[in-house]
């Protein structure tokens with residue numbers, strides 16, 4: 001890799017995206033079980049499969065999903081997508097998507113595998129994401145249950161239906177610099193609207209357990225290559241709390257959104273202030289909050305949010321479900337807020 005060439009490209013990307021604001025997003029997970037017979041080799045859920053005797057019990061309750069969606073709206077974190085392992089029926093996905101869109105007044109992205117889009121209320125869906133994960137030559141061995149040609153077919157069909165489309169890519173699976181070209185070709189072929197990068201968080205019990213993950217230089221090489229070739233694409237980059245110093249280099253490389261933080265464990269703590277400062281010191285406009293507890297509690301409204309309210313129409317049946325769940329959703333919201341307050345006490349806030 002030619003570092004001077006990379007630095008020049010990063011500088012171009014920074015200037016290209018100077019006026020793009022930065023925000024946080026978070027995937028809304030529906031459960032901890034994936035029914036794929038051949039699960040992906042890096043995935044935490046693949047290590048849990050044999051331990052879960054009753055998959056239904058490994059699903060989140062609706063009130064918990066909706067409480068999280070309401071809190072995300074308050075703090076200005078868009079839902080990256082509604083996501084879960086394989087195993088949810090189209091009807092279940094439709095119900096959850098309608099309810100989440102309704103409480104957020106905002107259409108949603110789905111990342112739930114290849115699902116029957118004809119049975120989904122597409123008025124509440126902004127787009128779909130294909131979990132490509134890697135463009136490495138041996139992709140079929142890493143993700144044996146998710147053939148790439150099927151994902152491509154699905155994304156092209158979604159595009160025909162007027163939806164936006166995106167993919168996920170995990171870095172740290174042994175990809176080479178030459179693979180970047182393959183990714184650029186894929187983005188062009190599918191005319192993607194967005195891409196999410198993650199840095200592999202090696203999971204215990206997987207073949208990657210003791211493998212090093214992606215370096216900062218490699219990460220910015222991938223992100224800046226996409227940005228320079230696709231100036232308008234939305235780039236979402238995922239990092240875990242052990243990689244906070246990667247944030248500013250990724251912003252300079254053209255990212256729009258940061259994702260993957262364990263929100264309720266670090267909101268308002270010194271880590272959250274550090275993360276916000278990584279954005280502020282990059283001289284970027286920042287939407288949402290990672291630190292304002294009054295906003296999380298609903299005592300104060302955000303000044304700058306990435307949400308744009310939309311008219312969301314859902315079935316009468318789902319409206320009744322929402323009414324019935326009202327008290328349990330509020331209870332769950334209070335539980336999440338209490339958890340955050342406890343963590344702030346433990347991990348100190350930079351006040």
Ligand code: SF4
Nearest residue numbers: 034039040043045085
């Ligand atoms: S499809 Fe998703 S949840 Fe299932 S094993 Fe692969 S990465 Fe994990």
